[in-house]
Amino acid sequence: MSEMWINMGPQHPMTHGLWNLRVRIDGEVILDVDPEMGYLHRGIEKISEDRHYNEVITLMDRTCYVAGLSWEHLYILASEQALHIQPPERAQYLRVLCEEFQRIASHLMWYAAFVQDIGLMTPFLYGMRDRDLILDLFQSYTGARMTYEYMRVGGVRNDLPPGFTDQARKVLDWLGPRFDEYDRLCLGSDIFHKRCDNLGVLKANDCVRHGVTGPMLRSAGLRRDLRKDRPYAVYDQLDFEVARADTADVTGRYLVRMEEMRQSIRILRQVLDWLDHHPGPVLAHELPRWLGAPYAPVGREGYLLKRHYPKGVGFSSIEEPHGEAQAYVVNEGGEHPYRVKFRSPVFANVSAARQYLIGYRVADIPPIMGSVDVCVGEVDR
Amino acid sequence: MAEVSEPEPRNENPVLWVARPMATAARQFAKSLFRPSTIVYPYERLEDPRFRDRLEVASGKPFGVGHVWDNYRGVHALNIATCISCNLCAFSCPDICIEMVTVPGGDPKHPKKCPEIDYGKCSYCGFCSDACPEGCLTMTTRYELSTPKRSDMVYSPQKLYDVFRSKLPMNPIRLARPENEDAILLDPPLCIGCNACARDCPTECITMLDVPKPEAKPGEKLPKRIWKEPVINDSDCVRCGTCISVCPKECLFWGTRK
């Protein structure tokens, strides 16, 4: 067989979304790749310029549909900085609760899709089953299973329902042993090691050069986690470790994500304990009236806002399940953000695809791209 | 740099090539032989009392969300009787899926308007029910909306009222108001006392009070107006801004009351 280009995508089981990986192959060996994005571009940054600060939150859930609360947190942190608002402490703990649960849910989704990529069908269902428990928890306090719209500029929408923390602990108790089960299904299998060891290797300096972050970077041996390096919310008061591996391959990324889930459980237990003992308000009192959640934003239909609020620029950067996400919010004093810019970790991770795909085989593309954990909604925004 | 320690290694290495995964799968097989975790949706429902009561996580058994299911944001319920036609739900909707339509019950001059929701556009964010000052627009736990016609997705106020009367569990979350909320202020020199604000105020919190007619100074012409000015009762005001929109002279504005 001579060289040829094949289109993996936009409708392809490997892509986990809507994107196109153009691959030049010789037989089964990959000679060149060219990721083609944009099939899911919805212009979230543009729409945000036309919306009130709180209304942008509805878009954040759709930015990354498997890690909606993390993106809400990201945006909220940036816009609070831009608007000079300080949320109450309990709200910050609730946000950490959201983010860590979301991290487990997102990693479980990753696990399910990843094992499907290497041909394991059973753990896919296990991952989805256990993720559903977390979605149940999300539903019980945010009111939705996928598009949460829970956080607000200045806090969160509501407090936890009674009995939530006990229920959450039960879920955590259930999840811990499941992770060992997942490990037995994957790491305990010789075929898994044959498939995934020394695959998609991206060394640490290449990761840094190409802007790769998150579990991919940590699997290359760099201990870099924004929750430790640049603590936001209340992460500096929580005790956890940064997962890390040295192999820089698919197995390493698997190990890092599994360990991250275990560490998330550890964080969540601390957060739940704190929440049990520290009741308080969850929404800041000092809010401009057009930000107060129960009130209509004016300006939609001819109500011009005649008041001016201090300008500001907000930047936030959180350790999203996929890596390092950043938001840049420019507040020019109006009721809409002047410019919102998001940095998606997957965007950078996919842009480096040439570095970790060339030279492997066609059959290796699904595990490698699966270990990158591509969330197309985040890349295209 | 924060101190970190290495995660402890776990002993999950392969035994006999594939023995571990096969044993794990067999264990799950034995567990789910009689009762897999599936909740068979059309026949069993997550909101059923049997799943509400059973909260323990057990192998092979479903995990219900329990009584907190009530927080779910589903189809809206509208209590037409208490709706004050303040428009706040329509203003707060990010998807512009709420339209205020006339319902019977108002007087001819000021028709009563209630929200009509297009569920083809709705994103169930709950901003409208958060914004509703009277608590008449709430979200219920109903989530089954499939319909063969697109026009069926538009729920008229009457249909929303039917949802309300079906006594579904309501989303119990109510938001507290900020303490320093802005009030509607008056720029007195501009006011002509036309009564438009008081007439259209949904909560009737605006009263037109007489203001003394000043003595006309020599050479100065008094403005032609009714010598009344609106006084707004802040505790009753729901901050809907209707008065601002109807004011012909733009003399009402948002501000902090001293």
Add this chain to the structure above:
Amino acid sequence: MQPEDLERALGPALGPTLVGVEPFVGFAGRLRFRREGALDVFRAVHGLGFAHLSLVGGIDWVDHREVFYVAWSDDARQYVLLSTEVPANDAHLESATPVWPSADWHERETWELVDISFDHHPDLRHLLTPDGYAFHPLLRSFKLHEPEELEVKTRHV
């Protein structure tokens, strides 16, 4: 690292290219520079240890456009914000890809959405919008809810 440190370290080498370093919350500083010596600035900042470029973005300020870069240093555990201004009628800038390869896609995106072209960029193609898309959605002049003519040229393999 403080803004003064940045200014002290970079000022002599960059000279008039460096407009100034302002404090920025949570950052080593916000470094403004002129676009003429952009590549020198990138090299100098990269030399200070900011090896990881996270973000390139553009803002349309109607009369001019702003390009900002966010870079991270593993040694200082800090971000630095670089920003420069380009005139709206002549919006181009030296590409950062020789210094930070990760700028590749970010610059492609900035080019197609904010209409700032990057000189010597290796592969300046459309990324998120279709090939041949003639509009730049993140410009203030691009209004939502207005009909637009979409002409799509597809690329065949």
Add this chain to the structure above:
Amino acid sequence: MSNLTLYSVSFDLVDAVLSAIGSVLPAPLNAWITNADLITGLAVLVFAALLLAASMLNTIMLIWWERKLLGRFMDRRGAMHVGYAGLLQNFADGFKLFRKTTVRPREADPLGFVSGPTAYMVTSMILFGVLPISSGWNSGALPLSLLLALAIFSFAPLFIFVSAWSSNNKYSLMGGMRSAAQMIAYEVPLLLAVVAVVIVSGSFDLTTIVYEQQNYWFWGPLFVALLVFVAGMLAEMERIPFDLPEAEAELVEGWNTEYGGMLFAFFMLADYLRALIGSILVVLLFLGGWTMPTWVPSVATSFPLAGIFWFMLKTYLVFAVFIWIRASLPRVRTDQLLRVGWNRMIPLSLLSVFLAAALVTVKCLPVFGCVPSPGI
């Protein structure tokens, strides 16, 4: 009831029907219709139809069996809505596929596109004429039935490649190439493992091989051969962990990407036909076919159709093992598969041949005690 065979049943059936018709017909037609040749010919046709129906029914039941078992492995329920416990689900699926339009890509080769899947299924169905199901329940007691079965079984890569090539799709082409390479690589150890069985039993006739196992089943003494045979069968059946030709993660179902409707149903059916044949071969060669050990009480082996009952039970259990493997293992890569095939499987199968020869030489089968095989 041991003299009751499928052929005798169909012969009696045709005989009774034709005699009944002949009794009411006038004289010349009367003799013509009760002609022995006609009865025999029709009996063969009826026999073939019955066999085909039984094999199809079993294939569809096998799909149901896989869906249910796989569901339990995955903590879910599997098919459950159509019929009791979803028993009719696959009939419904087949009917749906039957009604669907078969879309042929414009650039595809019309002849190969249709003939590939058809030949694939037909060659798989032919095999049921060869395989003995129970004593006397096969069409012809061929002296070389094992050889014929394996020969027909290994036609498949040819037809897969024809349909892959004529689909004019890059994924199909790669899947076809993989399929051909894999089947050829695993054909050799598979045959060598069978050689071990042949050495011990001394016959190429499947019926004889089964009767040789009345004292001891071959899985014990020929354990290595069994392992090689099962692994080779997994590769031949293209099931996880060797389902690379239709790896849905990278090749989008591989060689049947472009197929839909009835032609896809052909592929699907033929896949499971081959899975059924593979399980049957394992049972015939290693698990004693329809025979049961002597310690099993005679009540369990002497009821009508007991042979078929035990035979099908063993087949479904063997297939359950295949399902178990599918439920718990990931897919290997082409180069690894071929390396395992050529570097590990062939030496192992040679070892099994050597072991079998040694067993025959010392006339001793150590696992079940030194019972000299009557055939040697």
